[in-house]
Amino acid sequence: MMDPSEVEFLAEKELVTIIPNFSHNKFYLISGDIGPFNPGLPVDVPLWLAINMKQRQKCRIQPPEWMNVEFLEAKKQEEKESAVFEAVMNPHFMEMSKLLLTHAADDITNADEVHALIKDLWDIRAAKLRQSVDKL
Amino acid sequence: MSTPDESYEEQDEDSEEEEVEMTAAEALAKLEEAWLNEKFAPDLLESKSDLVDCMLEQINQMEENLRKCKKGDMRILIHRMEIDRIRFIISSYLRRRLEKIEMFHQEILHRDSLRKEDDPLLLSEEELRFAKDYADGVQSHFKSLVLTHLPQNFQKLDREKTAPKPDVDSYVFLKANRDQDQVLIEPELDDDPSAEVVDLVKDSQYIMRFRPLAPLVADGTVSLI
Known part of the structure; x- marks a missing residue:
């Protein structure tokens, strides 16, 4: 029903924090105002903009607080021990991680490990989903 | 700049x-x-x-x-x-x-x-x-x-x-935008007498038939996902 690219499109609306290396006044976007931008000062922008700026080397992206090995290890453990779906850190964590890991891997500490953990988490949840469908 | x-x-x-x-x-x-x-x-x-x-x-x-x-x-x-x-x-x-x-x-x-x-x-x-x-x-x-x-x-x-005709009895995924008590789910088959009443809880996700939900989608109580 829904294209993966469309899910990604939705995920790109999530806000992430970037650290710009330029200064600029506020942008008056239709979806709301963002900025102002000052070098070195963190500011929240939608993911699509963050990735675009990253590609043009205008900023560093600060990974979301859940995107680190420690937190994900704990999350994975929790998910494993529970029979039901645990609340996730972000409804679009899968797409966000994919986008961030592709475009801004150098801003994420231990990117490979994070990648593996996210995939584990996903697999555990997918297995639960299959199980509950089987029961149905 | x-x-x-x-x-x-x-x-x-x-x-x-x-x-x-x-x-x-x-x-x-x-x-x-x-x-x-x-x-x-x-x-x-x-x-x-x-x-x-x-x-x-x-x-x-x-x-x-x-x-x-x-x-x-x-x-x-x-x-x-x-x-x-x-x-x-x-x-x-x-x-x-x-x-x-x-x-x-x-x-x-x-x-x-x-x-x-x-x-x-x-x-x-x-x-x-x-x-x-x-x-x-x-x-x-x-x-x-x-x-x-x-x-x-x-x-x-x-x-x-x-x-x-559109198949309004197909199942859809939905998310409740606010609490909504007493949603009447009519039985799927006409000879099945058991109508069901469901309370929707805000931010929860459900999978249900589209027909009983149509008015809720129209007034924004639930969103399809």
Whole structure:
């Protein structure tokens, strides 16, 4: 029903924090105002903009607080021990991680490990989903 | 980078004042929701052409403003990207509606003719025209291809029997936007007497048949996902 690219499109609306290396006044976007931008000062922008700026080397992206090995290890453990779906850190964590890991891997500490953990988490949840469908 | 372009900012504030009842950001959020609902609903939903028009107007105004900006201004690129994203939503939304209109044109036209004066619009003007043209085309195609070659008493097409109808009993995924108690779920089969009552809890996700949910989708109590 829904294209993966469309899910990604939705995920790109999530806000992430970037650290710009330029200064600029506020942008008056239709979806709301963002900025102002000052070098070195963190500011929240939608993911699509963050990735675009990253590609043009205008900023560093600060990974979301859940995107680190420690937190994900704990999350994975929790998910494993529970029979039901645990609340996730972000409804679009899968797409966000994919986008961030592709475009801004150098801003994420231990990117490979994070990648593996996210995939584990996903697999555990997918297995639960299959199980509950089987029961149905 | 560059000094703020005054006309650019003024214009932007103007546009916000015009939209007294709704800011542009809210309209966009509404449109996005309408897009997703339309995408997942088996049936054609109410027309939201006012939202589409509002967003198109915003885009045009923004493009107008962008023309006044200096070349190489970083704003141009960023606003362009946003405009492209909004355009994508609008076209995907309208395309999905046209798909449904093509598929169920007889049913939809029939329903539109039954609509009372103050009921919400099912089709926008353009969509209505499209549906009629399409219906005429299909009709004359059937006629010239097959029906005229059949005996007199087989030449009529019965709408009730032949027209495809949306399967409103298909299951959809949904998320509740607010608590809603006592949603009556009628039994799926007519001979099954057990009607069920479900309480929806805010932010929870469900999978249910579309039919009992249709009014809740229309008034925004639930969103399809």
